[in-house]
Amino acid sequence: MNATDGWRESAQAWIDSLGEDGDFGRRWVLDRPMLERAKGARKALDVGCGEGRFCRMMQAQGTRTLGVDPTEGLVARARERHPQGGYLQATAEDMQVEDGGFDLVVSYLSLIDIPGLEQAAANMARALEPGGRLLVANLTSFSSAGTVAGRWLRDRDGALRGFLMDHYLEERAEWVEWKGIRIRNWHRPLESYMRVFLDLGLRLTHFAEPKPHGGDPEIAARYVRAPWFHILEWRKET
Template identity: 30%
Template sequence: MPSPHENHTTAPAPSPQNIYDDPRFFEGYRTLRENDTGLNGALEIPAMRRLLPDLRGKAVLDLGCGFGDFARYARAQGAEQVIALDVSANMIDAARALTDDPAITYRHASIEDCTTAPAAFDLTVSSLALHYIADYPAVVQRVFDSLKPGGTFVFSVEHPVQTAHPVGWVRDADGNRLHWPLDHYQQQGARSTSWFVDGMIKYHRTMETYVNTLLDRGFQLRHLAEPCPPAEVLQARPDLEDTVRRPPMLILVATKPAKRK
């Protein structure tokens, strides 16, 4: 997730992007995940898991698998097979080192270039990866084609409130957070930001674009979530109070229509 002090400009970006193989970025990100100091473990992962269908006997595709956490979780929940891919060789190497399961296949490949057999999967999941992708509609179409009728697509992205104008919190003279500014919302496209390293490219899209692209490609929208920590989590993690003031992420659940009998 973004730091409170991100800076941005509108900028072009190469595609696919592979910032995770930058040594400084990778070490910073790995430390964040290992220590669970980010929002993934506290907010995104629990919210995503609550929205998953029954995984028993399912074939699963994980786009942007990182360290393979979801792939291993899916198998623990009874998934029959998991194909997990990531553009980062560092991530794939780490995921393979952490996994001892022949039913999980890790592929070093970008989301943009991923090819799968048609109607091969019951579930496709992508965790905080699609805001790095320039051509979101093309990815949605490929996911639709790769799902079996009745299959489910569950993904999270940084919330459009975050990506629109990611300058971070406006603070008073004492450093207290006053507000998170929203600007340039309808100006969709690339944003150059800083998180561990300078020059990371994320793509801002409106809520309308995220949802209507799914509908235009034939999906049925099942759920839209803007996760917020419950009171007991806030009590244990007061640093998460910021997530109540502005939504850090968006989760969408869509299904491919089942064949009519």
């Protein structure tokens, strides 16, 4: 990913915003089910690892990890926080990792940042050993189709009225901004993600739309009223 995607310029703001606990969606929605699915893996490749937070979490439960991310500032921070971990600065499309070297490959909210989905997916599948698993957490395509900052519509009294989306079937990149971060995210319909992994011969073995399990009730309500995240697990048969 290059500077035009905003990540290099936004790296420090991202680090400051995420912290060690993560944002609401990670801490209160995705971390727990993602760690449960990752449990027992011997060696994991985390594609789009950012500042290495999920690598550290997997290491804490006994999994050796290699994190890959294209943003120099994020990789540097990952190495600083986790000197014993392995980190590689590379895009998902161009990463050079061992063929069949991992029993788990993770994409934790990174597919929306990847322009070359087909090549990235092929590299993820290539990195898996036979019987290995690809674990994906992604924004639902419903939520990534929102076209107005915040996406929620409110009544005059401020109450949430509904959720705005448009042009669902149109694949596109859009700029998003929050807390000093300005990056490009990709919207794709669910079919695009499903097709690319099915075409690689992977078998879908798990699908979930996790609910919040704590945190601020007002924020949690937004993740219940509209679909926001899903988790998919794919298995490489041969």
